[in-house]
Amino acid sequence: MAAGVVSALGFPPGALAQQAPSPEESRAGMHAHATARPAREPVSKTPRDKAPQEDPTVSLPANPRCRVDARFSGLWPRVDAVTFHPTTLVERAAFTRLIPALLAAAPKQKTVPPELKEVAASVGFLLETWTTPRDTFWVLRERPDGYHGAGAYVVRTGDATEDVVQVPHPYYDIGTEDIGSALFSCPPEGRAPRLFMTATAHRYHGTPGETPEDPEHPADVAHNPDHLFQTVTDLAARSLHGPRVTQLHGFGESKIQKGRSEALAVVVSDGSRTPGTWARRLVTPMEEALGPGVKLFPEGAQVLGGTQNAQARLLQNYAGARFLHLEMSSRTRKALARPARLQRLAQILFAPLED
Numbered sequence: 001m002a003a004g005v006v007s008a009l010g011f012p013p014g015a016l017a018q019q020a021p022s023p024e025e026s027r028a029g030m031h032a033h034a035t036a037r038p039a040r041e042p043v044s045k046t047p048r049d050k051a052p053q054e055d056p057t058v059s060l061p062a063n064p065r066c067r068v069d070a071r072f073s074g075l076w077p078r079v080d081a082v083t084f085h086p087t088t089l090v091e092r093a094a095f096t097r098l099i100p101a102l103l104a105a106a107p108k109q110k111t112v113p114p115e116l117k118e119v120a121a122s123v124g125f126l127l128e129t130w131t132t133p134r135d136t137f138w139v140l141r142e143r144p145d146g147y148h149g150a151g152a153y154v155v156r157t158g159d160a161t162e163d164v165v166q167v168p169h170p171y172y173d174i175g176t177e178d179i180g181s182a183l184f185s186c187p188p189e190g191r192a193p194r195l196f197m198t199a200t201a202h203r204y205h206g207t208p209g210e211t212p213e214d215p216e217h218p219a220d221v222a223h224n225p226d227h228l229f230q231t232v233t234d235l236a237a238r239s240l241h242g243p244r245v246t247q248l249h250g251f252g253e254s255k256i257q258k259g260r261s262e263a264l265a266v267v268v269s270d271g272s273r274t275p276g277t278w279a280r281r282l283v284t285p286m287e288e289a290l291g292p293g294v295k296l297f298p299e300g301a302q303v304l305g306g307t308q309n310a311q312a313r314l315l316q317n318y319a320g321a322r323f324l325h326l327e328m329s330s331r332t333r334k335a336l337a338r339p340a341r342l343q344r345l346a347q348i349l350f351a352p353l354e355d
Helices: 023-027 070-075 089-105 114-121 176-185 228-239 277-290 310-315 330-335 339-349
Strands: 125-131 136-142 152-156 163-167 195-198 244-251 266-269 294-296 322-329
Touching: 070 136, 070 152, 070 176, 089 114, 089 136, 089 152, 089 228, 114 125, 163 176, 163 228, 176 195, 176 244, 176 339, 195 228, 228 310, 244 310, 244 330, 266 277, 277 294, 277 322, 277 339, 310 322, 322 330
Parallel strands: 163 195, 163 244, 244 322, 266 294
Antiparallel strands: 125 136, 136 152, 152 195, 266 322
């Protein structure tokens, strides 16, 4: 990995990274770049692609306490490098073998079962082992010669909680990639999440010429129950004991309307109109950490509740599972570039929950 790479959140992505990215790098996508990958070119987008997000990119001094490995940035290929294809039955069958086996083996070993690499390869996926100073991760990602928006999935080995971090809208909900990878990589001591999941295609690039106004968006994993992302969520719910799924979203102040206000910074929801214990308990500490404007859906805010979210609906079928739909304004995402605030958010999200 190259020296001189720092994520937009102030977390250096590798042990050699010491300097902040140039403004050109920041505008190119908010991700650190490993040496194996060329610098990203800014993606030309229509105004519809940009709405409703403002760019919260910032560059702050590195947090010396934890480093987000540069390889995480490689989970998100360039937008134009992805040709979306729907999930196949063969992919679904392969992941039905892979995910339960990986989650079962992860607490006990750091070496990937070799037969699982063959299963992954049979459907165009790499199954890699990433070793960092803190962790060993098992990473399922698409082969670079076959990006088709099937998602990327990272399993933490060793001791971990039943928490899952999801980033469903990279490229569109700007900054959620960095926030998600930092929450997963740099958790509080003893509260490390087991699984990280992210989409790998722009939510509105599922078909040629697609626009946000189209009735269906096959690449939008949060609203396509037939996507592999949904399959992995289901398998995780079956394999983990009482999983808690935190799904990160973003909204832009340029779209303040329909019940939104300048004071709205975060909307906390469990994807239902009757929020449960976990969502309720998060609001006060999050407001203390992030400032005013943290609202519970639907009592404090009547928008951005994620009630049509595919993963929320799925997890409602599992008695022990909990789901959190966390909508953050662009200002809030920018504020989370401060390592202390991001660390406090991780403490809040991953704290033990006693019913």
